[in-house]
Amino acid sequence: MSSTVQRAVGGLPPGFLFGTSTASYQIEGAATADGKGPSIWDTFTAEPGRIVDGSTGDVACDHYHRWSEDLELIRRLGADGYRFSIAWPRVQPSGSGPVNEAGLAFYDRLVDGLLEAGVQPMATLYHWDLPQALEDGGGWLSRDTALRFGEYAALVADRLGDRVAHWCPVNEPNVVTMNGYALTDLAPARGLLFDALPVAHHLLLGHGLAVQALRAASVSGQIGTATNHQPAWPLSGSEADAAAAAFVDTLWNRLFADPVLLGRYPDELAAAMPGPVAEDLALISQPLDFYGLNYYNPIGVRAAPEGSPVPFENGEVGGYPTTGFGWPIVPAGLTELLTDFTARYPGLPPIILTENGCSFDTGPDDDGVVDDQARIDYLDAHLRAVADAIAAGADVRGYYCWSLMDNFEWADGYTQRFGLVHVDFDTLVRTPKRSFDWYADVVRAYRAGTA
Numbered sequence: 001m002s003s004t005v006q007r008a009v010g011g012l013p014p015g016f017l018f019g020t021s022t023a024s025y026q027i028e029g030a031a032t033a034d035g036k037g038p039s040i041w042d043t044f045t046a047e048p049g050r051i052v053d054g055s056t057g058d059v060a061c062d063h064y065h066r067w068s069e070d071l072e073l074i075r076r077l078g079a080d081g082y083r084f085s086i087a088w089p090r091v092q093p094s095g096s097g098p099v100n101e102a103g104l105a106f107y108d109r110l111v112d113g114l115l116e117a118g119v120q121p122m123a124t125l126y127h128w129d130l131p132q133a134l135e136d137g138g139g140w141l142s143r144d145t146a147l148r149f150g151e152y153a154a155l156v157a158d159r160l161g162d163r164v165a166h167w168c169p170v171n172e173p174n175v176v177t178m179n180g181y182a183l184t185d186l187a188p189a190r191g192l193l194f195d196a197l198p199v200a201h202h203l204l205l206g207h208g209l210a211v212q213a214l215r216a217a218s219v220s221g222q223i224g225t226a227t228n229h230q231p232a233w234p235l236s237g238s239e240a241d242a243a244a245a246a247f248v249d250t251l252w253n254r255l256f257a258d259p260v261l262l263g264r265y266p267d268e269l270a271a272a273m274p275g276p277v278a279e280d281l282a283l284i285s286q287p288l289d290f291y292g293l294n295y296y297n298p299i300g301v302r303a304a305p306e307g308s309p310v311p312f313e314n315g316e317v318g319g320y321p322t323t324g325f326g327w328p329i330v331p332a333g334l335t336e337l338l339t340d341f342t343a344r345y346p347g348l349p350p351i352i353l354t355e356n357g358c359s360f361d362t363g364p365d366d367d368g369v370v371d372d373q374a375r376i377d378y379l380d381a382h383l384r385a386v387a388d389a390i391a392a393g394a395d396v397r398g399y400y401c402w403s404l405m406d407n408f409e410w411a412d413g414y415t416q417r418f419g420l421v422h423v424d425f426d427t428l429v430r431t432p433k434r435s436f437d438w439y440a441d442v443v444r445a446y447r448a449g450t451a
């Protein structure tokens with residue numbers, strides 16, 4: 001057994017879960033199959049210039065048709081869990097009304113297949129593919145979308161609630177708010193800057209209503225979150241940069257974690273939230289079984305020049321190696337985040353890392369081997385960062401690698417490969433990378449060590 005495998009599992013407590021993550025629009029394809037309605041991502045990708053390589057998720061990995069082949073890969077990996085997302089427009093093509101049976105049946109089969117393979121299903125209810133009809137009615141700027149989301153959650157809970165092990169209602173509400181509604185790089189590309197803040201409240205309310213629906217259905221699994229968090233690091237020692245970084249921490253991290261974990265908004269942003277805020281906060285802060293956290297890297301922040309529409313600018317933290325995306329590789333940022341959360345939120349439930357991973361454009365060599373040592377090094381370092389946080393008192397119970405397979409990376413199309421499995425997007429042939437075998441070894445070594 002290699003030393004990195006032994007290192008990676010050292011310091012992880014008994015019962016620790018290993019898994020992989022994916023999302024519907026990024027892997028499924030089958031854009032109109034079985035009555036699926038259009039989502040905001042179908043609309044966005046059809047607009048020229050939105051996606052760097054001009055691609056769409058119309059086919060993606062064609063997982064909708066090849067799911068049993070992918071299930072075999074999941075089985076072969078041997079990890080405890082698999083996180084997938086349910087496409088709302090497959091279940092309710094226009095975001096409200098009765099269930100589209102064929103769409104929900106797909107996830108029913110997937111969940112059964114996972115359980116037969118001995119893998120715990122982790123279901124995300126919303127990973128960004130909002131039914132277009134709801135966006136036409138205001139999208140997440142409208143309170144109504146949160147109410148519809150609660151109804152959709154109830155429909156899914158009714159069908160899958162007896163078998164899903166973990167529920168993540170909303171993936172990365174901060175990314176949706178900032179990149180989809182404040183800026184224009186993700187769908188629906190509204191570009192509203194601070195006028196997008198009500199979106200945060202409606203996504204959080206949607207989370208609360210979904211938690212309520214899942215509890216009302218007495219689902220057997222645990223309920224949590226999947227929120228992207230990043231330490232905000234000032235790019236210089238100046239007071240102005242420190243203040244800008246504190247503001248970004250509030251906007252990116254606290255705005256989404258405080259309401260869930262403390263039942264209140266940060267003072268600086270509370271006034272921007274549409275009512276009835278106090279009642280909504282009671283729903284938003286219902287107790288959770290785990291806090292799901294997605295980590296990639298810290299954000300570098302500097303103060304913006306006088307007269308800018310926002311008081312900060314983002315920049316890369318320097319001095320670190322980078323992934324194919326150019327994102328800095330900072331495992332210590334993960335330790336910092338986990339220990340800071342533990343200190344900041346006294347009632348924090350156990351944490352599960354619902355995403356962590358890296359893009360590297362490594363393809364098959366002449367022998368068909370995908371030798372992605374850089375990914376192994378990244379995962380190894382981040383698992384050790386988790387162990388460091390646990391040693392410092394953080395209660396972390398699981399790690400889900402993003403991603404099982406290369407997929408459609410949003411505005412970056414097929415140019416960024418995050419998978420443990422290589423996908424040839426011309427032939428759709430799947431080839432497990434060396435990191436796949438390494439991760440399988442990590443899981444085996446952990447089990448052997450804790451058996």
Ligand code: IFM
Pocket residue numbers: 023026172294355402409418
């Ligand atoms: O691919 C995304 C995923 O959909 C959400 N979290 C970050 C990943 C990498 O950018």
